[in-house]
Amino acid sequence: MGLGPMAVKPEYQRIGVGTKLVNVGLKMCAELNIKAVVVLGHPDYYPRFGFSPSIQFGITSEYDVPKDVFMIKELQDDILLGEKGIIKYHSTFESF
Numbered sequence: 166m167g168l169g170p171m172a173v174k175p176e177y178q179r180i181g182v183g184t185k186l187v188n189v190g191l192k193m194c195a196e197l198n199i200k201a202v203v204v205l206g207h208p209d210y211y212p213r214f215g216f217s218p219s220i221q222f223g224i225t226s227e228y229d230v231p232k233d234v235f236m237i238k239e240l241q242d243d244i245l246l247g248e249k250g251i252i253k254y255h256s257t258f259e260s261f
């Protein structure tokens with residue numbers, strides 16, 4: 166599953182809205198039995214939710230971005246072990 170795009174209006178930032186959105190989204194994904202979630206985003210923000218650079222699993226994206234901004238989080242233990250490849254977003258993301 167892909168997380169994003171995510172934005173909180175400036176006047177409502179830094180009061181926990183983003184954290185709640187991510188945590189609720191991850192919980193919903195887990196309930197749907199999603200195995201892993203990817204995000205292209207701030208490398209200083211998403212690690213707090215358990216995301217880490219996907220490259221460490223041998224997984225990359227289609228985007229020409231620094232390696233640390235494309236991240237992934239396992240929702241099931243060791244589900245990415247042995248997985249390698251390129252993540253391709255659903256065509257819906259092309260309109261953003």
Ligand SMILES: CC(C)(COP(=O)(O)OP(=O)(O)OC[C@H]1O[C@@H](n2cnc3c(N)ncnc32)[C@H](O)[C@@H]1OP(=O)(O)O)[C@@H](O)C(=O)NCCC(=O)NCCS
Nearest residue numbers: 171172173178179180181182183184185205206207209210
């Ligand atoms: C990134 C964003 C969604 C976070 O939402 P938020 O509601 O402000 O986040 P929260 O209140 O839950 O969390 C605040 C924490 O996130 C950190 N944070 C916010 N923006 C950050 C950023 N760009 N990089 C790193 N950390 C960031 C704050 O320093 C704060 O840290 P602290 O808890 O240690 O004090 C919001 O700042 C935003 O909309 N930014 C502009 C759009 C954007 O950059 N979207 C993300 C695209 S990947």
